[in-house]
Amino acid sequence: MPRQSQLDQDMSEWELPGLALHHFLDELRAEGPLAKIEYYGMPAYLVTSHDGLMRAFKDTVNLPPERAYQMGIAPLIGENFQSMSGERHRLYRKLATPTFRPRMVDKMDSYMMQEVADELIARFIDCSQTDMTRSFSLLYPYIVIARLLGIPRDEEEKFADWVVGLLHFTSEPERANRCRDELWAYLDPVIEERRRNPQDDVISQLIHDDVDGVKMDDALLKSHIGIMFSAGSSTTHDSIGNLLYALLSTGEWNRVRDNPDLRDQAIDEALRWEPAVSFLPRVTKAGSASIIEGVEIPADSFVFMGIASANHDASRFEDPHRFNIDREVDAKSMTFGHGPRMCPGMHLAKMNLRTTLDCLLERLPNLQLIESEGAAPSGTIFRHPAKLLCSF
Ligand code: HEM
Numbered sequence: 001m002p003r004q005s006q007l008d009q010d011m012s013e014w015e016l017p018g019l020a021l022h023h024f025l026d027e028l029r030a031e032g033p034l035a036k037i038e039y040y041g042m043p044a045y046l047v048t049s050h051d052g053l054m055r056a057f058k059d060t061v062n063l064p065p066e067r068a069y070q071m072g073i074a075p076l077i078g079e080n081f082q083s084m085s086g087e088r089h090r091l092y093r094k095l096a097t098p099t100f101r102p103r104m105v106d107k108m109d110s111y112m113m114q115e116v117a118d119e120l121i122a123r124f125i126d127c128s129q130t131d132m133t134r135s136f137s138l139l140y141p142y143i144v145i146a147r148l149l150g151i152p153r154d155e156e157e158k159f160a161d162w163v164v165g166l167l168h169f170t171s172e173p174e175r176a177n178r179c180r181d182e183l184w185a186y187l188d189p190v191i192e193e194r195r196r197n198p199q200d201d202v203i204s205q206l207i208h209d210d211v212d213g214v215k216m217d218d219a220l221l222k223s224h225i226g227i228m229f230s231a232g233s234s235t236t237h238d239s240i241g242n243l244l245y246a247l248l249s250t251g252e253w254n255r256v257r258d259n260p261d262l263r264d265q266a267i268d269e270a271l272r273w274e275p276a277v278s279f280l281p282r283v284t285k286a287g288s289a290s291i292i293e294g295v296e297i298p299a300d301s302f303v304f305m306g307i308a309s310a311n312h313d314a315s316r317f318e319d320p321h322r323f324n325i326d327r328e329v330d331a332k333s334m335t336f337g338h339g340p341r342m343c344p345g346m347h348l349a350k351m352n353l354r355t356t357l358d359c360l361l362e363r364l365p366n367l368q369l370i371e372s373e374g375a376a377p378s379g380t381i382f383r384h385p386a387k388l389l390c391s392f
Pocket of ligand 1: 065081082093100227228229231232233235236239275276277280334335336337338340341342343344345346348349
């Protein structure tokens with residue numbers, strides 16, 4: 001699609017599969033570090049350059065991160081550390097995320113993750129082909145999260161439905177409200193029980209941990225479980241799909257199968273090449289205009305952090321559109337954000353991706369993409385393949 005007609009279309013409708021997004025972003029970036037777009041009928045802006053994005057992530061005065069969360073998911077699930085600012089954000093982030101620190105993730109049972117991957121593979125291994133999104137990547141992260149939380153096995157799929165439903169708060173508000181009510185009704189007795197009888201699971205840890213004498217009350221516990229696990233699972237699901245697409249569409253599957261030492265680099269490169277969160281919303285401060293990248297922007301405007309654009313900025317990455325597992329990307333990639341809000345789940349996400357990749361390479365060494373339709377990641381805010389029809 002030519003550029004102007006793309007800009008005439010609302011950003012919420014952009015599909016731009018595969019390299020179409022990145023070529024379009026090249027054109028926008030060439031014109032400047034901030035592009036004007038439209039989002040749900042409102043004028044909005046997109047930060048396009050890598051340097052500009054690093055500045056924008058740190059500019060918590062003009063772009064207070066909590067505002068988008070206060071307007072987005074907080075009215076559905078209540079206050080949580082993402083919708084808090086300053087010291088409160090720091091305190092509750094510390095309380096809510098000890099489970100995800102690298103030391104804790106290292107101690108986590110990767111056997112449990114392998115077991116989940118094996119169970120899912122067993123469901124389709126006797127068929128000649130399968131859609132890997134539907135039969136694997138869509139289910140895997142939700143089941144892992146349910147097991148970390150200590151949800152009984154026969155309730156895992158119900159739990160996954162609620163968690164996915166919460167994320168549809170913009171497009172399907174009624175479904176999101178119903179999922180919230182059912183999830184809260186489910187969690188109330190579980191929290192009460194874990195308060196009395198702590199187990200070795202994440203819910204017990206969230207209940208009993210304190211920071212400077214502060215503990216989470218039940219309302220905060222529920223909103224944190226809702227936000228962390230829905231955001232963490234959908235991004236992991238998208239990233240597994242993007243990783244599979246990257247390896248299968250470029251012929252690198254066989255190389256990482258035969259060279260386990262390349263696997264961590266391949267994961268980092270896939271996270272850079274097609275980040276699951278390609279555009280992340282911020283809202284400018286209330287009351288007065290802000291200057292972002294030299295442009296005056298009215299109060300209360302949407303500014304999107306162009307993570308996918310920064311990750312393909314040629315001033316930072318040589319030959320950026322090439323999926324190149326030999327490059328060193330980790331420090332420069334913006335996939336997990338930057339600054340005070342940087343993703344606390346990134347170590348868990350990477351561990352999930354590595355475990356998944358090892359299992360799939362071992363059980364399905366000859367995995368091949370057999371249909372290109374729907375396979376290239378598409379969409380903007382969350383980006384992933386619609387379908388990965390594969391033989392194995
Ligand atoms: C590959 C998978 C993932 C990607 C691409 C990703 C991406 C991101 C990004 C870009 C941010 C920054 C948000 C901002 O600046 O407002 C973020 C924050 C966050 N992520 Fe992740 N994430 C992933 C996995 C996870 C997992 C597995 C969890 C937890 C189970 C998680 C929990 C969070 C939380 C709670 C925040 C908010 C941090 C804050 O506001 O201080 N993420 N993530």
